[in-house]
Amino acid sequence: MPPSTASEPVAHVPVRRIDVRGLEVAYRRRGEGPPLLYMHGLGLSQRWLALYERLSRGCDVVVPDHPGFGDSAPAAWMRDFDDLVLHYAELADLLGLGAFHLVGHSFGGWVAAEFASFYPERVTSLTLVTPLGLRVPGEAPADLFRMGTEARLELMFNGRAEAFFGRGTDEERLERLLQDYADLTAFGRFAWNPRYDIRLDRRLGRIMSPALVIGAEEDRVLPASHIARYAELLPNARVAVVGERGTPTGHAVVAEEPEAVALLIETIMGGQ
Amino acid sequence: MEELEFYAIIDRAYPWFPPAHDRDSIGIDLSNSAYDPDLGQEVLEQVVEGAQLAERLGYDGTLIFEQHNTPLALFGNALTGAAWLAAATENIQIGAVGPMINAYLSPVRLAEEIALVDALSGGRLTVGFPLGIGAQYHSMGIMHPVHARARFHEAVALLHRIWTEDGPFAWEGDFFHIPYVNVWPKPRQQPHPPVFIPAAGSRETIELAAKYRFTYQAILTPLPVLLRNCQLFRDLCEENGYESDRRQIAAVLGVHTAESDQQAREEIERHALWSAQNIVRFQFHESFPPGHVSQSSLRAMMSGGYRSSDPSQVTWEDMVAGRTGLIAGSPETVRQRLADITGEMGAGRAIVAPEFTIPMWLQRKSMTIFAEEVMPAFRPRGAKAVWQREPRPAYQTAAERVGREPRRAGRPVVSVPGQGRVDLY
Numbered sequence: 163m164p165p166s167t168a169s170e171p172v173a174h175v176p177v178r179r180i181d182v183r184g185l186e187v188a189y190r191r192r193g194e195g196p197p198l199l200y201m202h203g204l205g206l207s208q209r210w211l212a213l214y215e216r217l218s219r220g221c222d223v224v225v226p227d228h229p230g231f232g233d234s235a236p237a238a239w240m241r242d243f244d245d246l247v248l249h250y251a252e253l254a255d256l257l258g259l260g261a262f263h264l265v266g267h268s269f270g271g272w273v274a275a276e277f278a279s280f281y282p283e284r285v286t287s288l289t290l291v292t293p294l295g296l297r298v299p300g301e302a303p304a305d306l307f308r309m310g311t312e313a314r315l316e317l318m319f320n321g322r323a324e325a326f327f328g329r330g331t332d333e334e335r336l337e338r339l340l341q342d343y344a345d346l347t348a349f350g351r352f353a354w355n356p357r358y359d360i361r362l363d364r365r366l367g368r369i370m371s372p373a374l375v376i377g378a379e380e381d382r383v384l385p386a387s388h389i390a391r392y393a394e395l396l397p398n399a400r401v402a403v404v405g406e407r408g409t410p411t412g413h414a415v416v417a418e419e420p421e422a423v424a425l426l427i428e429t430i431m432g433g434q
Numbered sequence: 435m436e437e438l439e440f441y442a443i444i445d446r447a448y449p450w451f452p453p454a455h456d457r458d459s460i461g462i463d464l465s466n467s468a469y470d471p472d473l474g475q476e477v478l479e480q481v482v483e484g485a486q487l488a489e490r491l492g493y494d495g496t497l498i499f500e501q502h503n504t505p506l507a508l509f510g511n512a513l514t515g516a517a518w519l520a521a522a523t524e525n526i527q528i529g530a531v532g533p534m535i536n537a538y539l540s541p542v543r544l545a546e547e548i549a550l551v552d553a554l555s556g557g558r559l560t561v562g563f564p565l566g567i568g569a570q571y572h573s574m575g576i577m578h579p580v581h582a583r584a585r586f587h588e589a590v591a592l593l594h595r596i597w598t599e600d601g602p603f604a605w606e607g608d609f610f611h612i613p614y615v616n617v618w619p620k621p622r623q624q625p626h627p628p629v630f631i632p633a634a635g636s637r638e639t640i641e642l643a644a645k646y647r648f649t650y651q652a653i654l655t656p657l658p659v660l661l662r663n664c665q666l667f668r669d670l671c672e673e674n675g676y677e678s679d680r681r682q683i684a685a686v687l688g689v690h691t692a693e694s695d696q697q698a699r700e701e702i703e704r705h706a707l708w709s710a711q712n713i714v715r716f717q718f719h720e721s722f723p724p725g726h727v728s729q730s731s732l733r734a735m736m737s738g739g740y741r742s743s744d745p746s747q748v749t750w751e752d753m754v755a756g757r758t759g760l761i762a763g764s765p766e767t768v769r770q771r772l773a774d775i776t777g778e779m780g781a782g783r784a785i786v787a788p789e790f791t792i793p794m795w796l797q798r799k800s801m802t803i804f805a806e807e808v809m810p811a812f813r814p815r816g817a818k819a820v821w822q823r824e825p826r827p828a829y830q831t832a833a834e835r836v837g838r839e840p841r842r843a844g845r846p847v848v849s850v851p852g853q854g855r856v857d858l859y
Contacts, residue, residue, distance in 0.1 A: 238584075307572070307719070307723055307724065308462070308572070308719065308720070309719060310717065310718060310719045336736055336737075339736065340729065340732060340733055340736065343722070343724070343729070343732055344729055346724040347580055347724040347725040349724065350578075350579065350580045350723070350724030350725055351580045351581075351724075351725070354578050354579065354580060354723075354724065355575065355576070355578055
C-alpha cells in the first residue's frame, strides 16, 4: 500500500514561465522562508508533488522543469552538464535565490551534484535522493533507455506507477508517451553516453556544505552502492534510507514517501 | 517500359540463433555466443558467391549493408566487405549501403576508406549513408541518438567538400574541427562515387539527397507515402536548380522469381514469414532511442497507429498485396509489378532483395530467372549492363594509362653531390 500522503490531492500550484536569455523555462514556486531549489527526476516533470507542498511550509520552494523536459523549451545548443549548470546559475540569479538549499532526485540528483561542484558557495545544503551520475564499476543503474514509458515508470515505482499516475484515457496515455519521449530525449542529451561523469569523483570534494544522500530500500533503478559512493566522495555527507513502512520503498521515493523525505531534508537544512 | 538499373542485394542473415518469438527483438543484446565460425564462414562465402553470380548474370550492381551487434547481416564495416567483394569480381558495381557515419569518429577516416575502396576497385564503388536504425545506437559507444541527425548532416557536408574541393582546407564545424583536411587518395570516380541515401520518409534526409544530387533510396513505407516522398524529392531537386534524373530514385523491393506464381510462393513463403517475424521485430523504444525521431514525426507515427499490426501476425497475402513490399511470382508477374511500382515512383534504379535465408541453390535459380527473363525488358536493345555500355573510370592497360596523358603536378627531383638537383626520372 502506498502511504496515504502520496495519493492525497495536492494543492494546485500554477506553472510560471521565465525567459532565461531566450530559453523559456517553466517552474512552479510556493512558500516562504529560505529558498530551496528542487531538481526533478525522470518521469516527474510538469507536476507539484506532495513533497514540494510539504517543504513549502517552511521554504520558498522552486521546482523548474529542466530544459527540454515538461513545459520547458528544449535547448538544442546544450552539449554537456556545464551548459546545464550555467543555466541553473542564471535561473537562480533571475529568481533572486542567492544561496539556497539544493535538492535533486534521480537525474535531478546528478544535476544537483554537478551544480554544487561548480558553485559550492551557493549551496547552503545539498540533498541527493537516489541520484544518478557516478560510475560504480559493475554496478550500473538499470538501462532506462531500453524500456517503454510504462515499464520505466513501473521500475521507478516498484510496480506502483499506475496507482500513482492513474491509468488515463487512451488519449492521455498517448500524450504521456509523447511527453515522456521529449523528456527522455532531454535526459539523453546529457546522459546517453557516458551514463556517468567520472569527473564527479574529484569534483564532489569541493562541496563543504552539509550533504545528505537518501536511498531507498528496494531501488530497482540504482544499486545501493551508488548511495554509499556519493557519501564517500562528499566531504560532509550522511546517508539515510527511507522506508520501514512495510512495503519496501523504490527509486521514486520522493513521490511515494513525501513526509519521510521532507523530515530528512528539514534536518539537513537545520544543520544537523 | 522505362529503363532500370538493377542492384542485387546479396547480403544474407545468420539465422542460427534462438527464435526472436521468445524475445523482444534480435538486436542489441542477442548474445554472440550464438555465432559459430563455421556457420558464419558459410554465410560470408555465400555473400561473395552472390556478388560473383550477379556479375555473371549481368546485374548492374550488388549491394551489402552495414549492421552492428546483430545477426541480421554480418558486415559490421560495409567498406571492408566491399573491398573484398571488389577483389572477388571484375566489373560489377559494388554497393556498400553502408557506412554508418555516426559510428566513425571522423568523416576524414570515412573519406579515406571510400577513396581507397573506389580506387582499388577501379571506380566501382557505390556508397550509401544510412542514419542507422535505432537499435544500433546502443552498441557503438560513440553513436548518440540526440545528436545523430545534426552530426550526420555535418559529416555529409564535409564529405561533399572533400570530394569537390582540393585540400588542405580547415573545417570548423559543430562536431568536427579539423585544421587540415587533405585526403589522399581521391576516389577513382570523379568527383565522387554514386551516393545512396536511404530514407524511410524523413523530410530532412530527402532534402539532403536532393541538395547534393545523391540518390534517394526509398525504403518501404505505405505506397501513398512513398509516392508523395518521390514527388517531394523531385520538387526539392528543382528547388536546388536542376531536374532530377530517374536514377536518383532507387526502389528497394523484395523480389523472388520462379516458374510460376504458385511455385514462387511455395519456395519462399516461410522465409518471408521468418523475415517478418525476426528482422523487423523491434520494440518501439528500440527503434526510437531518445532524439532519433522528432516530436512531430513521432506524433504522426503514433496517431497513424505505429506497428498497429503485430509483424509476427503478417500473412503471405499481406506481404504480396502491399504493393511496395514483396514481389514474388512468375517472370510475367514480376515484370509487370516491377514496371508498375517503379513507374509510379519514377524510379530509375531497382534494388532487389532476395529473402535473406533461402538456400543458395534457390537464390541462384531466382536470380538467374530474373536476369534472363525480367531484366532485359528494362534495358536498351542488347540488354547489356551499365558497366558493359559505359566507359569505366579506370584504365585497363599500361598503354591506355599513357594515352590518357595523366597530369603530373610536380616532378620528383633529387640532390646529388656534385651534380645539384637532378630529375629522379
